[in-house]
Amino acid sequence: MAGTLSRLTLLTCLIMLPLALNAADGDIYPFDSEAKQERFQELTKELRCPKCQNQNIADSNAPIAQDMKDEVYRMVRDGASDDQVVDSLVARFGEFVRYKPQFDGRTLMLWATPVLVVLVGFLTVAVIVIRSRRHGESASSLTPEQRQRAERILKDSR
Known part of the structure; x- marks a missing residue:
């Protein structure tokens, strides 16, 4: 019985851990409005981590992803548009950071x-x-x- 209870507790902790980490992310980046918070979350989900490659910067724990999140936070907080934020990160890290690259001659x-x-x-x-x-x-x-x-x-x- 004690073994089953400890397994159930471990399983519950493993299920709750990602939720707690996601909630903690919102506390690290406080915004003055809910709209800016949502824009930040959407932008960090749309941008790819250059180190992790198949992970967005919202889910990545890599130092470069943290730097990118900090930059997105700063720009959103200062009132930059979504296009300005994405263009800034593309200029810094290359087209690879977009999950959906734009159609142009390079991506034909x-x-x-x-x-x-x-x-x-x-x-x-x-x-x-x-x-x-x-x-x-x-x-x-x-x-x-x-x-x-x-x-x-x-x-x-x-």
């Missing part, structure tokens, strides 16, 4: 690659289907002798 291949891969896939399937139909039609035409031989083989096997 990034946006076009999925479309090209799907088109190539469809064309490959179409070519395979067309070739198999053509090959199937030519292979199925038997000469009368071959047809009679096949019928004899089938009759003998019954």
